[in-house]
Amino acid sequence: MTDASRSRESQPTHRLPREIAVPDDGLLAQRAYPEPPHAYRTPFARDGARVLHARAFRRLAGKTQVFTRMPGDRATDHFRSRLTHTLEVTQIARTLATALGLNVQLTEALALVHDLGHPPFGHAGEKALDHALKAHGLGFDHNLHALRIVTWFEERYASFRGLNLTLAVREGIIKHSHDYEADEHPELAEYFLDQFPPLEAQLIDLADEIAYLTADLDDGLDAGALQLDQVRDSVPLFRGCHDAALAQHSSARPRLTTSEAIRRMLNSLVTDLMQEVRRRIDAGGITTLEQVRRAPARLAAFSPAMEEKRANAKRFLYDRLYNSPGMEEVHAHAGLVVEGLFERFMQDPDLLPEDHRILIATEGLARTVTDYIAGMTDNFIEQTWADLNAR
Template sequence: MSSQAKLDYQLPGRIAAEGNGDLAARAHPEPPHPYRSPFARDTARILHARAFRRLSGKTQVFSRLAHDLPADHFRSRLTHTLEVAQISRTLAEALGLNRELAEALALAHDIGHPPFGHAGEKALDTALRQYGLGFDHNLHALRIVTWFEERYPAWRGLNLTLGVREGIIKHSRDYTSATHPELAEYFLDLRPPLEAQLIDLADEIAYLTADFDDGLDSGILNVKDVCDHVPLFRRFHDEVTEQYPSAPSKQAVYETLKRMLNALVTDLIEEVRKRVAASGAVSLDEIRRAPHRIAALSAAMEADRAAAKSYLYANFYNSPGMEEEHERAARVVQELFSVLMADPTLLPADHQVQIPTEGLARTVADYIAGMTDSYIEQLWSRHAQ
């Protein structure tokens, strides 16, 4: 398909889809900005949020100085987020979608993560289960942007557009009104816009290629074993070593991963075009009413992606050294949770005032979820050891 063959698709917030309201609307009405679109303003608000800055101190894969390696060059949750934003902008531009909406969603997609990455999220969820609650980083992200951020005298939260708030909670999973009636305004019986659907796949592409980079750089993975077990990596590594036989090993890996990323993004663009054409959808309303999400990789590329991800789980995320990190993260989170439940006076004053309305367990979880890795380590050392 030529570069001019963009999707004939009603852009949310610029052309509101009939029956779906105005996705550029805000909970608290504001006058239009003289030269920035609503979604561009949302992007800036997310970038300037304290919760966004804290991502620099939160785990992507390595939670501490893992395996006695200096962690300066490994991804943090913030650098991962910036990589997802770059991929999302590319996807939206190529597909003729709203690039500003896609960028805002990418920047916010991990803003609700607690310290220690997925190990910390699992531990916090486990701690809440004994109180009949749970932790979901998408729903926590919505709480951050609608309540916890306090930057404006006229309202709590960032007052983001409806389109961005919907995408924050729906980019990676679906919710039902039966289980989450509080989310009724976010069209729970409909698919999210394509911009939101693409974020989950941009996330997958970003961390898949980046985690091979960090895994190989750390020494936990080695190139020969990856080539032996990951067809997608081997295909491009063979190309690179044939084209550049004298290239140092690290440069060959970098070039391999660059080509992997490009192949994944290109495949996604082409597959979305095919699926939109096959569906006949030309408006947001038709995208929303499709029987399944339209954004997806081709069957062949999805098989390659799944094999690569499976390899990372077996040989990187769940490797012996990393398992020790996960166990320690769970211990820190759950022990500090117990300490704060036993003595709520240890909570900051602005959290203590939430207890009557939110309950103690949720308030403690909210406090922990906002911490960076280093801050939770300090509190745990002071109060739980």
């Protein structure tokens, strides 16, 4: 045996039984409107391409992830947008699916579409839109809104409305991060609400967590909203990775050792997730997709030790970044613009574009107004707000 082959044999394997992966044919590869198979692309590869070419996907470039600037500063191109965040989630998700032997093209499609339903101004905008809808007995859920986008609002094909995505992708859109009750959402009956989604979909929520935990620390430090000593003192996962970076690169500039720590932190989270999924599959004796769906709990998870570190990092980001005093101005402005614009359109529906006004009869005014606002980019909603206030 050669040294190279001995080295390969000694490396841990994370690949799962082949039958756990979603196949490229069968029920989950079906579409609402039947289409002939493509000559050289799987159904899920086609789904990923359809999302990538969608107008709603392009608009993610103009939607906030956490911030585009700190209060009082000029905007910068360095911080993540909702689009760049989506691309980072996609890279992480592809890595996980490849290592675990899952359906990589389905995983990629799910990652690309997972944030399609977010409104402008990040989570502050989503909270404001949900608050505005509550007065009308409704609510805003970005997963359900993403489903509306891909099944109705995107118009690119002469044969049908929407993108006509496969059942697996549509199920993953609504279930990758949330379990819906069948009695509360009868309109979602076709999406197996009594079962967990496939592992490809389960992984998206945690790939999302990994991406934003590491990226938001990175952006927060880069913006000066977070201080290095503060992060080291409060986030043990980062501190351990930063110590290792300093030990290996003692003469490197501080910015580079910080970047090295973020990279190591991301790698630690991904590796732990792979190992824990493999452990749970083995412990449960799970060998089929049906068993994944009927398991007692979701199988995609971090180990207990890493979950504690992840939760600690998330609490830190909420306390010191997302809900920090410096972000209050940003959140207040988002609420003012979103809720103010909502009320203006509710009072005068003629301000809506014609293609939205015609939907009022079937969708109701409040939902139609919401659909219009949710599709806006940050710049477009700011300009629309300014134009209406100038009248």
